[in-house]
Amino acid sequence: MSSHLLTSSTSDGKEGLAAFLANPERAVVALDFDGTLAPIVPDPESARAHPGAVPALARLAPHLGAVAVITGRPAGVAVRYGGFAGVPGLERLVVLGHYGAERWDAVSGEVKSAGDHSGVDAVRAELPGFLDRIGAWRGTWIEDKGRAVAVHTRRTENPEAAFEALRDPLNELAASHGLIVEPGRLVLELRPPGMDKGVALAAYLREADAGSVLYAGDDLGDLAAFGAVERLRGEGLPGVLVCSGTASGEVPPELVARSDLVVDGPQGVVDLLNALADALG
Numbered sequence: 417m418s419s420h421l422l423t424s425s426t427s428d429g430k431e432g433l434a435a436f437l438a439n440p441e442r443a444v445v446a447l448d449f450d451g452t453l454a455p456i457v458p459d460p461e462s463a464r465a466h467p468g469a470v471p472a473l474a475r476l477a478p479h480l481g482a483v484a485v486i487t488g489r490p491a492g493v494a495v496r497y498g499g500f501a502g503v504p505g506l507e508r509l510v511v512l513g514h515y516g517a518e519r520w521d522a523v524s525g526e527v528k529s530a531g532d533h534s535g536v537d538a539v540r541a542e543l544p545g546f547l548d549r550i551g552a553w554r555g556t557w558i559e560d561k562g563r564a565v566a567v568h569t570r571r572t573e574n575p576e577a578a579f580e581a582l583r584d585p586l587n588e589l590a591a592s593h594g595l596i597v598e599p600g601r602l603v604l605e606l607r608p609p610g611m612d613k614g615v616a617l618a619a620y621l622r623e624a625d626a627g628s629v630l631y632a633g634d635d636l637g638d639l640a641a642f643g644a645v646e647r648l649r650g651e652g653l654p655g656v657l658v659c660s661g662t663a664s665g666e667v668p669p670e671l672v673a674r675s676d677l678v679v680d681g682p683q684g685v686v687d688l689l690n691a692l693a694d695a696l697g
C-alpha cells in the first residue's frame with residue numbers, strides 16, 4: 417500500500433496527518449457510513465460495507481486511541497450492514513447512529529438512545545397520504561428509520577427533479593410537527609432537532625481525549641462534523657478532513673472544497689485506512 421495516499425495539499429491536512437502519525441495512541445478516526453464505508457446503491461436496505469472496510473479498520477484500530485462510525489442510520493442498522501460486531505481488532509468500536517442520538521458500542525453490544533419525539537409518529541402516519549396529495553414522483557420511497565422517517569427519490573425516473581419538488585412541502589410538514597429536514601444524497605429525512613454529526617463528534621473527541629482526528633464523509637450531513645473539526649483545529653487539535661468523492665457528481669461541492677484530502681469513494685477510504693495501518697505497522 418502506498419504512502420502517497422498520506423499526503424495532503426492543505427497545511428491543516430499536513431499538520432493533521434503529521435500529528436496523527438506521530439502520536440497514534442491519541443488519534444481518533446471517525447467515519448460516515450453510506451458513501452464512505454459503504455458504496456451507494458439504489459436500495460438503502462441493500463447497502464453493505466465495502467468488503468475491504470472492516471479488515472482495514474480492524475488493522476488500524478489497535479494502533480489508535482479510538483475509532484467511531486458516525487451515521488444517519490439507526491446505530492443497529494449500521495452495525496448490521498457494516499458487519500462491525502464481534503470483529504477482532506474492533507473491540508472498542510463505537511457507532512453513533514441517527515446523527516448521534518443513538519450509540520452502540522462493541523464492549524456492551526448494546527444500543528442506547530435519546531428519548532422519542534412524538535412528531536415522528538405523526539409524520540409516519542401522515543406521510544403516505546401527504547406524498548399522494550402533493551403528487552410525488554412514482555418510485556418515491558419512504559424509509560422508516562424508527563426515530564426518523566426518510567423520503568428517497570433515487571429510484572424515480574428523474575431523481576433530482578423528484579427531490580427538488582419535495583423540498584418545500586416536506587419542510588412545511590416537518591416544521592408543523594416540530595421536526596427538521598435533513599437533506600442527503602437524493603433523500604430528505606424528517607427527524608427531531610437538537611443533534612448533528614458535529615455535536616456528536618465533538619463530544620466523542622472529548623470523551624476519547626483525542627490528540628488528533630481524521631474524519632471522512634461524503635454528504636451534506638457530514639458538513640456539521642467538518643465544522644466541528646474546523647472549530648477544534650482553531651483550538652489547537654490537529655485534524656484531517658477527508659472527502660469520499662465519487663464520479664457520480666452527487667458529493668456536495670462544499671464538502672470537496674473544505675476537505676484536506678479527496679479519495680475515490682469507499683475504495684479510496686479503504687486504501688487510505690490501509691495506508692495508515694501500513695505507516696503505523
Ligand SMILES: O=P(O)(O)OC[C@H]1O[C@H](O[C@H]2O[C@H](CO)[C@@H](O)[C@H](O)[C@H]2O)[C@H](O)[C@@H](O)[C@@H]1O
Binds near residue numbers: 448
Ligand atoms: O450518514 P450516512 O451514513 O451517510 O447515512 C445517510 C443516509 O444514507 C442512506 O441513504 C443513502 O444511501 C443509500 C444506499 O446507498 C442510497 O440509496 C440513498 O440515495 C442515499 O441517500 C440511508 O438510507 C439514510 O437513512 C441515511 O440517513
